[in-house]
Amino acid sequence: MSNRVRVRFAPSPTGGLHLGGVRTVLYNYLFAKKMGGDFVLRIEDTDQTRFVPGAEDYIFNCLEWCGLVPDESPKHGGAFGPYRQSERKPMYRQYAEQLVAAGKAYYAFDTPEELEAMRQQYKTPELPSPQYDHTLRLNMRNSLSLSESETKALLESGARHVIRIKMPETGTVSFTDMIRGEVSFETAVVDDKVLLKADGMPTYHLAVVVDDYLMKITHAFRGEEWLPSAPVHVLLWEYLFGKENMPQWAHLPLILGPSGKLSKRDGAKYGFPVFAMNWTDPKTGELTEGFKEKGFLPEAFINLLALLGWNDGTETELFRKEELIAAFSMERVHSGGAKFDYEKAKWFNHEWIKKASAESLISMVKEQLEKAGTTNVNDELLNKVIPLAKDRCTLLTDFVQQTQFFFESPKTWDLDAIKPKWNADKQAFFEAYIESLKTSHPTDAVTAEAQFKELAADKNIKPGELQLPLRVMLVGGKFGPPVFDILLLIGIENGVERIHSCINQLQ
RNA sequence: GGCCCGUUCGUCUAAGGGCUAGGACACCACCCUUUCACGGUGGUGAUACGGGUUCGAAUCCCGUACGGGCUACCA
Numbered sequence: 001m002s003n004r005v006r007v008r009f010a011p012s013p014t015g016g017l018h019l020g021g022v023r024t025v026l027y028n029y030l031f032a033k034k035m036g037g038d039f040v041l042r043i044e045d046t047d048q049t050r051f052v053p054g055a056e057d058y059i060f061n062c063l064e065w066c067g068l069v070p071d072e073s074p075k076h077g078g079a080f081g082p083y084r085q086s087e088r089k090p091m092y093r094q095y096a097e098q099l100v101a102a103g104k105a106y107y108a109f110d111t112p113e114e115l116e117a118m119r120q121q122y123k124t125p126e127l128p129s130p131q132y133d134h135t136l137r138l139n140m141r142n143s144l145s146l147s148e149s150e151t152k153a154l155l156e157s158g159a160r161h162v163i164r165i166k167m168p169e170t171g172t173v174s175f176t177d178m179i180r181g182e183v184s185f186e187t188a189v190v191d192d193k194v195l196l197k198a199d200g201m202p203t204y205h206l207a208v209v210v211d212d213y214l215m216k217i218t219h220a221f222r223g224e225e226w227l228p229s230a231p232v233h234v235l236l237w238e239y240l241f242g243k244e245n246m247p248q249w250a251h252l253p254l255i256l257g258p259s260g261k262l263s264k265r266d267g268a269k270y271g272f273p274v275f276a277m278n279w280t281d282p283k284t285g286e287l288t289e290g291f292k293e294k295g296f297l298p299e300a301f302i303n304l305l306a307l308l309g310w311n312d313g314t315e316t317e318l319f320r321k322e323e324l325i326a327a328f329s330m331e332r333v334h335s336g337g338a339k340f341d342y343e344k345a346k347w348f349n350h351e352w353i354k355k356a357s358a359e360s361l362i363s364m365v366k367e368q369l370e371k372a373g374t375t376n377v378n379d380e381l382l383n384k385v386i387p388l389a390k391d392r393c394t395l396l397t398d399f400v401q402q403t404q405f406f407f408e409s410p411k412t413w414d415l416d417a418i419k420p421k422w423n424a425d426k427q428a429f430f431e432a433y434i435e436s437l438k439t440s441h442p443t444d445a446v447t448a449e450a451q452f453k454e455l456a457a458d459k460n461i462k463p464g465e466l467q468l469p470l471r472v473m474l475v476g477g478k479f480g481p482p483v484f485d486i487l488l489l490i491g492i493e494n495g496v497e498r499i500h501s502c503i504n505q506l507q
Numbered sequence: 508g509g510c511c512c513g514u515u516c517g518u519c520u521a522a523g524g525g526c527u528a529g530g531a532c533a534c535c536a537c538c539c540u541u542u543c544a545c546g547g548u549g550g551u552g553a554u555a556c557g558g559g560u561u562c563g564a565a566u567c568c569c570g571u572a573c574g575g576g577c578u579a580c581c582a
Contacts, residue, residue: 012582047581112580126508129578162580180512189510190578197580204582228511228577253513260575307531311520315530334520337575341518344532354545391545402543417542464541471542478542
């Protein structure tokens, strides 16, 4: 019971959920499921100034779309709640005070202005970012530099203050990362991070340790960008709950964009989505397109994310979620960052579309068609059409071009594809073909093709020169499944109509 | 600047001292197909550099270079 695996994903609800975030969720989820453990979602909303309405719901929607549903969360409940840090506010101060009492932390009264002044004062070319650390803390206004009575007076007068960790001046902190092995830091070069803010809220550093402890987290996975502050967290564990109770850390390699770390702010500037689903910034109203709306299947999305930094050691690349759970291991996660390759991402989606059954695609394809203005979609026909179109679709949005003409006549015809080689003989052929279709009324594609070729032979025209015009007449352009399959599925009468109206336009 | 992490084809990666360094995406060619795809065959293309250790290093160690991350009362 006590060693049940528990992992958590702890996003701050400040905007869209990007690729790296979803992959962190995925690895947490896969690990938890593989180990028969719990996957907890905790909302890190300790920064009230960055609150973004709707962001939390959005995160849940993304996880649901991906099929990575938490066992415990503010929405799903659980025995370790509340799962929103803002609702846990009263729990944190006692730990910070405990650290102060033990001499491991101290009160600091510096105002933001004073901190800024300090940074300006000590800034040099060699030291572009001065830190609030052991070299400077005695120059600042805190319970270390002030006398005991001064500190007491300030505290009693209700002066705004924070609590900072007192990083040891000497020594190293080290821990074993599941991906990187032994990692160590000199405590002297780490700054005295704020643990408890002036508003009484904890910073991430305090909250992550306290909550991981209280929520009995056994394995903590997060992005590599957290590595530099890991010594603070390790020290906090040592001071508060015992290093032996600390979860096992794994710092995941970053997913990089064309230039460095993928950033939320970069949105879709790269020419590909970075968010799982559409995200509209409530302040600016700016919409950033997501993978879902771009036309990705969730199966493909998690598959491609899983393989970005992990593989099972074989040459298999296509995994269903259950297969990922079975094959996953943290030991095979890479340590190096991975540049996101949108071309490969599209390949994954194409593969998943090809693998998907027609039935499972119907509602999604229908949605695409409806979005394109085609609303009279018949499920039975669509079910026959999808198998013909699948191979030609990389994104779900591609189904519009590949299937729309089955349900309505083309809105435009690519007549330029026919015109250059159009002549009276061909005109005569198609007029004859219309009559032939009306009388013979073929009921299968093979017969229809045979008749077409026979008539072409009669007229002394190569069938190849006639097939492209026929295709354009039926679908509107040079695309789509085999032309006689189309003819049969749209119906002979319908086909005749399209050929007829097209001939007229060519005259 | 300091600290930390990283470095195999353009991209994602395999190969945990011993093979002509394997696969996938992308690209190119050919076949199939007289729409486009799918599929098939083949091709271009990589161990950053310099030192060690070793009979032997992509693999272990050191240095250099390069890349990335962090350096907030943000996460």
